[in-house]
Each structure stands twice: as C-alpha cells, then as structure tokens.
Amino acid sequence: MTSEKNVQIGQAREAFQMLNQISQLLNTGLDQETLTICIRLCELGVDPESLAYVIKEIRKVGERETHNKVVNTQL
Template identity: 80%
Template sequence: MTSEKNAQVGQARETFQMLFQISQLLNTGLDAETLTICIRLCELGVDPEVLAHVIKEIRKVGENAVQNKPSNLQPH
C-alpha cells in the first residue's frame, strides 16, 4: 500500500471514530456496524432524513412486537 493510500485509510478510520463518538453522544443507539451501513447508504445517495425516519419506524415495530408478545408461550 502506498503512503498516500495509508493516509487515506487512516483519515477514514479517524473520521469514522469521530462519527461514532458523535452518534454515542447523541444516544442514537447505533452500533458501529449499523452506523457503517448508514454511512454507506448516505454515500450512495440515500437521504439521511429518510434513513433516520426508516430507522425510527423499524424500532417502533420492534418495540411493539416485544410488547405484544404473549408471555405464556411454551416451546414445543
């Protein structure tokens, strides 16, 4: 790898670490893998506001599924 490529990789890692720290400070609940996916989607042209809305909706559906789960289910 060239020194220029090494510098780019280092900058990308540093940028990601800063974004991850901001994400944690804002209590987004995104882990590193999910944040990486979101960043890649934005780089591909997905509107960040739409992406945020979709993530919120997915979380609502997940929360509702957990809340509505019958507690008397027994494994077969």
C-alpha cells in the first residue's frame, strides 16, 4: 500500500471512531456493526432521516413483540 492509502485508511478509522463516540453520547443504541451498516447505506445514497425512521420503527416492533411474549408467558 502507498503511504497515501495508509493516510486515507487512518482518516477513515478516525472518522468512524468519532462517529461511534457521537453515537454513544447520543445514546442511539447502535453497536459498531450496525453503525457501520448505517454509514454505508448513507454513502450509497439512502436518506439519513428515512434510515433513522426505519430503525425506530423496527425497534418499536421488536419492543411490542417482546412485550407480547412476556404477557403470553405470564398467562
């Protein structure tokens, strides 16, 4: 690898670390793998607001299913 490529890789890692820290500070609940997927989707042109909406909706569905399982096991 050229030194320029090494610099780019280093900058990408640093940028990801900063995004991960911001994600943690904002308490998004995204792990590193999920954050990586979200970043890649945005790089491919997915609207960030739409992506955030979809993630929130998926979480709501998951919470409802978890709640329903708890209620059904208590019956």
